[in-house]
Amino acid sequence: xxxxxxxxxxxxxxxxxxxxxxxxxxxxxxxxxxxxxxxxxxxxxxxxxxxxxxxxxxxxxxxxxxxxxxxxxxxxxxxxxxxxxxxxxxxxxxxxxxxxxxxxxxxxxx
Amino acid sequence: xxxxxxxxxxxxxxxxxxxxxxxxxxxxxxxxxxxxxxxxxxxxxxxxxxxxxxxxxxxxxxxxxxxxxxxxxxxxxxxxxxxxxxxxxxxxxxxxxxxxxxxxxxxxxxxxxxxxxxxxxxxxxxxxxxxxxxxxxxxx
Numbered sequence: 001x002x003x004x005x006x007x008x009x010x011x012x013x014x015x016x017x018x019x020x021x022x023x024x025x026x027x028x029x030x031x032x033x034x035x036x037x038x039x040x041x042x043x044x045x046x047x048x049x050x051x052x053x054x055x056x057x058x059x060x061x062x063x064x065x066x067x068x069x070x071x072x073x074x075x076x077x078x079x080x081x082x083x084x085x086x087x088x089x090x091x092x093x094x095x096x097x098x099x100x101x102x103x104x105x106x107x108x109x110x
Numbered sequence: 111x112x113x114x115x116x117x118x119x120x121x122x123x124x125x126x127x128x129x130x131x132x133x134x135x136x137x138x139x140x141x142x143x144x145x146x147x148x149x150x151x152x153x154x155x156x157x158x159x160x161x162x163x164x165x166x167x168x169x170x171x172x173x174x175x176x177x178x179x180x181x182x183x184x185x186x187x188x189x190x191x192x193x194x195x196x197x198x199x200x201x202x203x204x205x206x207x208x209x210x211x212x213x214x215x216x217x218x219x220x221x222x223x224x225x226x227x228x229x230x231x232x233x234x235x236x237x238x239x240x241x242x243x244x245x246x247x248x249x250x
Contacts, residue, residue, distance in 0.1 A: 097239030
C-alpha cells in the first residue's frame with residue numbers, strides 16, 4: 001500500500017509543479033531551459049509511475065484505485081491553495097462522479 | 111439592483127472561453143495517448159516479475175514495452191503542459207481519469223479481459239463526470 005500511496009501523492013504534487021512550470025513558459029527557449037518547476041514536475045510524474053509499477057508488481061493492485069482517488073482530492077487542494085482556482089459545485093460534482101466511476105470499476109474488477 | 115450586467119460576453123471573455131475549451135480538448139487527446147502508455151506499461155510490468163526500483167528504472171531503456179510506454183508518457187506530459195498553460199489544474203487533472211475508461215475498453219480489445227456490468231457502469235459514470243467538468247470548462 002505504501003508504494004502506491006507514495007506514487008499517488010508524488011503524482012499530484014508533480015501535476016501542481018507541471019502547472020506552475022507551464023504558466024512560466026514563454027516563447028523564448030530559455031523559459032524552457034531554466035524551468036526547474038517543469039523539470040521537477042516531470043520527474044515527480046515519472047517517479048510516481050515507477051512506484052505504481054513496483055506496487056502493482058508486488059500485488060498492491062487492490063489499493064491502487066483508492067490511492068489514486070486520494071491523489072485527485074490532493075490535486076484539488078493544491079489547485080486552490082497554490083493557484084487560487086475556484087472549486088465550484090460543478091467541479092466537485094464532476095470529480096465526485098469520476099471518483100464514483102473509479103470505485104465502481106475497482107469493485108467490478110474484483 | 112442598479113447595476114446592469116451585460117448578457118453578451120466581451121471579446122476577451124470569448125477568447126478565454128475558447129482557450130479553456132482548447133485546453134480541455136487537448137487533455138482528452140492526452141488521455142488516449144496516456145491509455146496507450148498504460149497498456150504498454152502493463153505489458154512491460156508483466157515481463158518484469160518482481161523488479162527492484164533500479165531494475166524498473168533500467169527497464170525503461172531495455173524493455174521495449176516500457177520504453178515506448180514512457181515515450182507515450184512523454185508526449186502525454188508535453189501535451190498536458192500545453193493544456194495547463196491556459197487551463198485550470200482543478201478542472202483538467204480529473205479529466206485524466208478518462209484514461210481508465212480507455213484502458214478498460216482497450217483491455218477488452220487487447221487482453222480479452224472480461225467486462226462486467228459494474229465495470230461498464232463505472233466507465234459510463236467517469237465519462238459522465240468528464241462531461242460535467244466539460245460544461246464547467248466551456249464557461250468563461
